[in-house]
Amino acid sequence: MAIISRAARFAARTAHLRASTIREMLKVTQQPDVISFGGGLPAPELFPTDAIARATQNVMERYGAAALQYSVTEGIPEMRAWVAQRLGRRCGCEFDPDAVTIVNGSQQGLDLLGKVFLDPGDHVILEDPSYLGAIQAFDAYQSRYLTVDTDDEGLIPASLERVLERADPFPKFLYIVPNFANPTGRTLSAQRRRQVVAICEHFGLPIVEDDPYGELRFEGEYLPSLIACKTTAPVIYLGTGSKIMAPGMRIAWLVIPDEEIREKIVLAKQGADLHSGTLAQYIFAEYARDGASFDAHVARIARTYAARQAVMSEALSASMPRDVHFTRPEGGMFLWVTVPGVDTAALLRISAEMKVVFVPGVNFYPRRNVHDGMRLNFSNATEKNIRVGVERLAHAIRTYGG
């Protein structure tokens, strides 16, 4: 009888999968007295539960069995048209609904991109730090990473250029979160957007623009999406309903003007799950059909997060030691704190005992080489809890130092 060794039991790519600290931490935060700045959860009290109940009723009356049937891989026409129209309105240009593929969360979009672009050992260009979920998705395809430096205006174009000049093998794409990035809350400035697109065009490098927070701007001016730039560099845009509707619906979208890339993505999705849930798509489309009330809903989310960000910034200014720095994002759900000389993974152990948690920054660095950052989420805690949580955190930092 042939005996399979333990090592050979799983595919080699599983060796690269890393446990998500964030998911692990979410378990700790189930305890009711812990204040969590850790997860990336939207404020649940803003989910439009009644309106979704009505939309569901309408869908069942209007579409009946069709809403429960298999449907096409690309997504139902109502959803694709809505995405093209909404993104077009925001960007001031037209998108063809045929360029839209509805996916099961933008997380699935990232996985599909890995599937169609990445062979083992291929390079992906990432901002340093970058969204952990993207690293996890690409890790499954045994990719390697080239990192580009960032500052308060986001990715530094000169660093991107340097990395591309030296890259061997040449990378498959740049992955970037230009608006209110996860984890830093930083936004790529208008001038840098033009520079990044020009560099990618020069090198023929595809751009993956992940934009879950773009609609959640609560201050400052709209900045053009990379996909709206006139360029020959292929741009693949990811948007999601998770932060402007509800993440549990798992409705998100890829917008890919390049037909060849799109076809590969659709085939990969067909193999993965045939299509995203028909019922959730119909309910989303029905709820979003009334554009004015959808806009009002998104504006309410942005207002709430603006107030929470302001409370968090104020509390940080008031209670943190002088050398602690933090970003003041103009939108989104996260801000980034730098605590010089502190290993924030060790700090988390102290702060968890004091019943406040966050995500240590090291998790967002592909090379796990920077230890003094932390990501704080401001969307999910009440203003009162934000004040109490920041005080506990400041106490934890002082305890660490002492």
Ligand SMILES: Cc1ncc(COP(=O)(O)O)c(C=O)c1O
């Ligand atoms: C930058 C980024 N991309 C993708 C995702 C995944 O979102 P979705 O719920 O659409 O899968 C998140 C979620 O937090 C995110 O922050």
